[in-house]
Amino acid sequence: MKARTLLSKFLLTTMTVAVSLYMIPCIMAADVENCDLCHKYSGLGRIDESGKKHLYYVNEVLCQQSVHRKIRCKECHSDIEKYPHSNLKKVDCATVCHLVDPSTDKKFSHANMIEGYELSVHGKGPEDNLKPHPEDLPTCTYCHENRIYQPVSGLADDHRGVAQEILDRCLGCHEDEEWTRFFYDHFTHRLHQRRSSERMVELCASCHEDEELMELHGLIVTGTFHDTFHWQAIKYGDPNAPNCITCHAPVGYSSHEIMPSDDPRSAIHKDNLVRTCSNQGGLQTCHPNATTAFAQGRVHPTRYKTGVFETKMRSFQSLFANPVTEELTGLEYYQHLILQLIKYFYMILIGGLISFMILHQLLDYFATRREIEKGGLH
Ligand code: HEC
Ligand code: HEC
Ligand code: HEC
Ligand code: HEC
Ligand code: HEC
Ligand code: HEC
Numbered sequence: 001m002k003a004r005t006l007l008s009k010f011l012l013t014t015m016t017v018a019v020s021l022y023m024i025p026c027i028m029a030a031d032v033e034n035c036d037l038c039h040k041y042s043g044l045g046r047i048d049e050s051g052k053k054h055l056y057y058v059n060e061v062l063c064q065q066s067v068h069r070k071i072r073c074k075e076c077h078s079d080i081e082k083y084p085h086s087n088l089k090k091v092d093c094a095t096v097c098h099l100v101d102p103s104t105d106k107k108f109s110h111a112n113m114i115e116g117y118e119l120s121v122h123g124k125g126p127e128d129n130l131k132p133h134p135e136d137l138p139t140c141t142y143c144h145e146n147r148i149y150q151p152v153s154g155l156a157d158d159h160r161g162v163a164q165e166i167l168d169r170c171l172g173c174h175e176d177e178e179w180t181r182f183f184y185d186h187f188t189h190r191l192h193q194r195r196s197s198e199r200m201v202e203l204c205a206s207c208h209e210d211e212e213l214m215e216l217h218g219l220i221v222t223g224t225f226h227d228t229f230h231w232q233a234i235k236y237g238d239p240n241a242p243n244c245i246t247c248h249a250p251v252g253y254s255s256h257e258i259m260p261s262d263d264p265r266s267a268i269h270k271d272n273l274v275r276t277c278s279n280q281g282g283l284q285t286c287h288p289n290a291t292t293a294f295a296q297g298r299v300h301p302t303r304y305k306t307g308v309f310e311t312k313m314r315s316f317q318s319l320f321a322n323p324v325t326e327e328l329t330g331l332e333y334y335q336h337l338i339l340q341l342i343k344y345f346y347m348i349l350i351g352g353l354i355s356f357m358i359l360h361q362l363l364d365y366f367a368t369r370r371e372i373e374k375g376g377l378h
Helices: 002-010 060-064 111-119 164-173 177-191 197-208 211-216 223-227 229-235 244-248 270-278 330-374
Strands: 045-047 053-055 303-305 308-310
Touching: 164 177, 197 211, 197 223, 197 229, 197 244, 223 229
Parallel strands: none
Antiparallel strands: 045 053, 303 308
């Protein structure tokens, strides 16, 4: 009770919390439930016992443009009955809302997605047999906030914004602008990748580069991705560069159904790798001529040493020291050797080149001085 009064002290204090406002899913301006009576105040927030800031402000304008704009607050926050509301449950994304899917005439919810997601590697496992540390797994809201519609302006690129010319065409037949605009947004929003590849890597890496967390789950950390050509290509904005989802949920897979590599349904199961690398039928051009041998290369190079996962390739190591003798197959050892040889070749080449250049400059310097002393040069 005491904590509660303490908390309510913090209530309604104006805070400048620099969080994106559309983090909070929401609804229409004509707020029939009157939630905006209080939630329209940008200062509505509190600081909890652990010092964490909560912002309860809901921006109506942004709400109006978001993917959930047709859903009423209480359809998601179904347990709000009194003010102040106490002990609200987390929103369940499987809740059925008033929308009807026009393709099936069934009441709409994300239940089918959740079902698929629960079977993926990020699922928590069956109720009676939860995976160890289920709290480490990403939840729906970890990856998704209430997105603002970001329609593409031209179908050929991913430039954000409405192409008035295209909308004008729709309006030529459909006279109600609001209606038409809604469907225009609905479709075009989905015609491009919503998260940039860099942001996607950041999202997955927020867990998969956390050494402690990954060790707990017996997984390698994927930090070496930043050493790869794939990452360089992303950084330089190559539209064909793969991010985490491109390979782990390629064409024909749902983004939610990532499976571990030993599952035959997984895109990275050894039998499916050629298809994943070649990405036939996908929007991106990857390695159309990929062969089985090609697909064997390690995407996330790592070395396993006495129980500790090493995430950074060491800059220098003995040519024949096999860091993972007990882990590498004959072929992998051979590949490792070739890689090391190439590395040595370049190290010697570059080292030699720089040394000779320095030597050349020095000799040149002394020669010039000698000439000056001899009086030959002025
Ligand atoms: C009379 C003012 C008032 C109205 C009306 C109101 N709220 Fe709130 N709401 C608050 C305050 C104050 C808080 C923050 C304190 C708290 O946790 O109770 C809050 C917090 C919340 C939270 C966050 C709770 C948490 O602990 O995370 C949700 C969700 C919420 N409101 C939803 C709604 C919805 C949906 C409606 C409309 C059906 C609504 N509110 C109407 C005042 C109001
Ligand atoms: C599509 C479902 C959905 C709708 C519609 C929705 N919310 Fe939420 N809301 C969520 C989810 C999910 C969260 C994250 C917390 C959780 O999981 O319970 C949340 C969180 C909040 C919070 C707390 C933010 C925090 O930091 O804890 C407030 C306040 C809130 N919503 C208010 C509203 C109001 C007011 C409306 C109507 C204008 C609304 N919501 C409509 C799903 C929804
Ligand atoms: C690990 C991150 C992650 C988690 C967790 C996750 N999703 Fe997704 N979700 C994605 C990605 C990636 C996409 C593909 C579209 C994109 O890039 O936004 C997607 C797409 C979607 C879409 C389609 C959106 C659209 O506009 O086309 C819905 C709906 C969705 N997810 C719902 C859920 C629900 C419900 C959950 C909880 C069971 C969930 N997601 C959990 C990453 C995630
Ligand atoms: C040449 C006229 C014309 C143009 C241009 C046009 N539409 Fe339509 N649209 C129609 C007609 C007629 C129907 C009903 C057809 C039917 O039911 O088979 C329709 C149906 C629809 C529907 C389905 C509505 C429902 O509830 O079944 C949507 C959504 C839609 N149009 C959106 C758009 C968008 C967005 C654009 C612009 C990109 C557009 N239309 C351009 C004539 C047009
Ligand atoms: C070019 C395709 C590709 C990209 C991009 C990619 N992966 Fe992978 N990933 C694979 C393949 C193939 C494997 C199987 C093992 C291997 O080859 O290293 C794998 C394995 C994994 C594993 C399992 C490791 C284990 O212990 O079994 C995780 C976790 C993982 N990737 C996460 C990620 C994350 C996070 C990203 C983004 C930073 C990412 N992957 C980007 C293809 C890819
Ligand atoms: C909130 C943390 C979190 C986020 C975000 C996350 N993961 Fe995971 N991921 C995990 C955990 C924990 C596991 C281990 C699950 C288990 O033990 O069954 C895992 C397992 C995996 C595996 C299976 C490895 C194997 O072979 O067993 C892959 C592949 C993977 N994640 C890819 C991704 C990709 C791609 C993304 C981004 C879209 C992502 N993860 C985002 C926490 C996360």
